[in-house]
Amino acid sequence: MAEENQDHLIQSEDPQHPANLICTLCAKFYTLGWVTGTGGGTSIRHHDHIYIAPSGVQKELMKPEDMFVMEYESRNYLRRPSVHKPSACTPLFLAAFDKGAGCCIHTHSQWAVLITLLVERDFGKEACFEIEEIEQIKGIPKGRGKQGNLGYYDRLRIPIIENTAHEEDLTESLTKAMESYPDTYAVLVRRHGIYVWGDNVHKAKTQCESLDYIFQLAVRMKELGLPWTKQ
Ligand SMILES: CSC[C@@H](O)[C@@H](O)C(=O)COP(=O)(O)O
Ligand SMILES: [Zn+2]
Numbered sequence: 001m002a003e004e005n006q007d008h009l010i011q012s013e014d015p016q017h018p019a020n021l022i023c024t025l026c027a028k029f030y031t032l033g034w035v036t037g038t039g040g041g042t043s044i045r046h047h048d049h050i051y052i053a054p055s056g057v058q059k060e061l062m063k064p065e066d067m068f069v070m071e072y073e074s075r076n077y078l079r080r081p082s083v084h085k086p087s088a089c090t091p092l093f094l095a096a097f098d099k100g101a102g103c104c105i106h107t108h109s110q111w112a113v114l115i116t117l118l119v120e121r122d123f124g125k126e127a128c129f130e131i132e133e134i135e136q137i138k139g140i141p142k143g144r145g146k147q148g149n150l151g152y153y154d155r156l157r158i159p160i161i162e163n164t165a166h167e168e169d170l171t172e173s174l175t176k177a178m179e180s181y182p183d184t185y186a187v188l189v190r191r192h193g194i195y196v197w198g199d200n201v202h203k204a205k206t207q208c209e210s211l212d213y214i215f216q217l218a219v220r221m222k223e224l225g226l227p228w229t230k231q
Helices: 018-031 090-098 110-118 135-139 167-180 201-223
Strands: 041-046 049-052 068-071 077-079 103-107 127-132 155-161 186-189 193-198
Touching (some): 018 041, 018 049, 018 103, 103 201, 110 193, 110 201, 127 201, 135 201, 155 167, 167 186, 186 201
Parallel strands (some): 155 186
Antiparallel strands (some): 041 049, 041 103, 103 193, 186 193
């Protein structure tokens, strides 16, 4: 089967079609500083199809025809544009889909990176960003299989993993963090950025926005000497 010729998988007039949506979302994320300089990206699961962007391209300028399509069960590419390689983030996106996600967003947001620099590295212990009593925490779900979102008095915890020289080498520690923090919908990567996933595109996007807001606020709080938690 000629993988390049599966154009029907990415051609649709529907703006909500994953191939169109990845392009429009990344163009918006670029304006937030989340996917500049080819860094970051987004992947969407649509039934048994995973839509993946190319590696090393300007993520805000992508077209639907640039998209790779993988069959989730077999992990075979159904569509593979010959001029590109698939995103180096693909195994990390797949780790999120394995946890039931419908969409995974990777950003290089400077707020996320700053948070990873502000949380001490404690050798032998898993690092974690924690904050409470901030209204926007209510934009984050309680956890996988749990109903509803965190409350104002709940503590938000986002694990932090160490960066590696190559994106794909993050997969093992990302998977481990997902297991240590079964309720989390995000993992920070020190000096790199964040992976955020959600049950669907809408949830992944709004959760990513809520977290970025909280990170920006937390950086400012630190500058002002204000604590993130009561103790
Ligand atoms: C600025 S290069 C960034 C990459 O190494 C990587 O961290 C990244 O987020 C994007 O990888 P890509 O393979 O282009 O999808
Ligand atoms: Zn990255």
